[in-house]
Amino acid sequence: MSKVRVLVGTRKGAFILTSDGKRERWDISGPHFGGWEIYHIKGSPADPNRLYASQTSGWFGQVIQRSNDGGATWEPVGNKFVYDGVPGTHQWYDGTPHPWEFKRVWHLEPSLSDPDSVYAGVEDAALFRSADGGQTWQEIPGLRGHGSGPRWQPGAGGMCLHTILLDPRDPGRIFIAISAAGAFRTDDGGQTWRPINRGLRSQYIPDPNAEVGHCVHRIAMHPSRPRVLFMQKHWDVLRSDDAGESWREVSGNLPTDFGFVIDVHAHEPETIYVVPIKSDSEHFPPEGKLRVFRSRTGGNEWEALTKGLPQKDCYVNVLRDAMAVDSLESCGLYFGTTGGQVYASADAGDTWAPIVRDLPAVLSVEVQTLP
Amino acid sequence: MIRVILPPHLRTLAEVEDEVQLDVVGQVTQRAILDALEASYPMLSGTIRDHATRQRRPFLRFFACAEDLSHESPDAPLPDEVASGAEPFLIIGAIAGG
Numbered sequence: 001m002s003k004v005r006v007l008v009g010t011r012k013g014a015f016i017l018t019s020d021g022k023r024e025r026w027d028i029s030g031p032h033f034g035g036w037e038i039y040h041i042k043g044s045p046a047d048p049n050r051l052y053a054s055q056t057s058g059w060f061g062q063v064i065q066r067s068n069d070g071g072a073t074w075e076p077v078g079n080k081f082v083y084d085g086v087p088g089t090h091q092w093y094d095g096t097p098h099p100w101e102f103k104r105v106w107h108l109e110p111s112l113s114d115p116d117s118v119y120a121g122v123e124d125a126a127l128f129r130s131a132d133g134g135q136t137w138q139e140i141p142g143l144r145g146h147g148s149g150p151r152w153q154p155g156a157g158g159m160c161l162h163t164i165l166l167d168p169r170d171p172g173r174i175f176i177a178i179s180a181a182g183a184f185r186t187d188d189g190g191q192t193w194r195p196i197n198r199g200l201r202s203q204y205i206p207d208p209n210a211e212v213g214h215c216v217h218r219i220a221m222h223p224s225r226p227r228v229l230f231m232q233k234h235w236d237v238l239r240s241d242d243a244g245e246s247w248r249e250v251s252g253n254l255p256t257d258f259g260f261v262i263d264v265h266a267h268e269p270e271t272i273y274v275v276p277i278k279s280d281s282e283h284f285p286p287e288g289k290l291r292v293f294r295s296r297t298g299g300n301e302w303e304a305l306t307k308g309l310p311q312k313d314c315y316v317n318v319l320r321d322a323m324a325v326d327s328l329e330s331c332g333l334y335f336g337t338t339g340g341q342v343y344a345s346a347d348a349g350d351t352w353a354p355i356v357r358d359l360p361a362v363l364s365v366e367v368q369t370l371p
Numbered sequence: 372m373i374r375v376i377l378p379p380h381l382r383t384l385a386e387v388e389d390e391v392q393l394d395v396v397g398q399v400t401q402r403a404i405l406d407a408l409e410a411s412y413p414m415l416s417g418t419i420r421d422h423a424t425r426q427r428r429p430f431l432r433f434f435a436c437a438e439d440l441s442h443e444s445p446d447a448p449l450p451d452e453v454a455s456g457a458e459p460f461l462i463i464g465a466i467a468g469g
Binding site for chain 2: 035036057058059060061062063076079080081082083102
């Protein structure tokens, strides 16, 4: 029977949750790296026992951990993230130039085919790659260097590169997203990049339709249709049907179009999920009701999924990397909250139950479907 | 033999349970100790000094012989008691939040 392994990064360590395909009984291991912020953990699609974890601390900086046995044991690998050449400046919150300074790794994206190849999205925003299992890291300089970098600015969480999507049909195509710069695409393996933000509209920048400056929170893609992208922006849920060349809003009847996560059903490319969050700055669910919203039409028409989720007095947040789907026949969904709960649904969101309730604040959730 | 006491999280990362003992060639300075420490425990590289600037990370302090040496030059000689091993060189995490 298939198994699932849920990889949870929290403010105070990593946790690994495992279950069989029924997803009813869970084993929990952790905390791994107790006391450290674990921004993200992700497994290699080419070797599911190869995991990478971003371990970080305000005191001690960045550590990258690697496991070759599905998280039973770990070893620290390379943590030297040095920008290519003279780093230059981006915009600070007040628009003044500010030098690029490495702070942490937000997201690790292993290659689809090579367990030793992995991308890292970092703050201050840049894309790094390792070809030796995380021992050494090199910046992919064409992203920061393509021209718009001096106009990027940090969002409230920092100027982070948080989304990396690898096109399963075209090894040269990568999508990334940065808060608050926007979405970008390369078609030549990272040599050249360009913004793909046409159709985004953001009232908090001088030109609401600017080429860059948008606070994109998350992008999702179904692997069978890599030209179709879904985006949760600071405000607005959007979709693109042409690999990001243009976007249109599909917020529809959502109670608020602010949120962080967005994800796609494993077997239904037009079924997407978001967790609406109240903003500006409250960053908790509207009316104290924790609701996942599902659209079976690729946006615009949304239904609230509430069964098993708290429907009163709930004031947690769900951060941008904290939702994932498994690929079992009945698609499973998972998300973690800043209140330390990890909720799971084994029926595509119809019903929910907490796997665990009292972890530290959850920063990220990934899931692996194992044979 | 130089004695170095690491903060708990770095002891865990380096897989050491107690103080670290190091051979330091030449004059005993902060830089010489940290170079020797990182050579023996590569996983500590970047956790005490920034990789790019080589500066002490801002939330860490260096103490020895009841003195705060954090703002001394990294190339200044450390007290004889540290050089002789009579006193340890302490790397301390600032007590600030968390």
